[in-house]
Amino acid sequence: MGVITTGIISFSLIAINLGFSDRFFKVWLKSWLLSYLIVVPAIIIIGPLVQKLIDRIYK
Numbered sequence: 001m002g003v004i005t006t007g008i009i010s011f012s013l014i015a016i017n018l019g020f021s022d023r024f025f026k027v028w029l030k031s032w033l034l035s036y037l038i039v040v041p042a043i044i045i046i047g048p049l050v051q052k053l054i055d056r057i058y059k
Contacts, residue, residue: 002043008036 009032018027 002036002039006039007032010035 009047011028014024014028014031
């Protein structure tokens with residue numbers, strides 16, 4: 001899920017900010033890799049904390 005989400009978001013933002021230039025594919029792949037490397041640890045760390053909070057709220 002993280003691969004698809006970060007791919008779509010990075011593709012969209014690079015397309016909007018840079019346009020489809022000759023650098024697009026290289027910039028997009030770099031951006032996608034960096035965003036994925038940031039998102040996965042965030043999901044692993046933040047996900048359980050959010051789940052605990054939601055469980056507390058709805059119990």
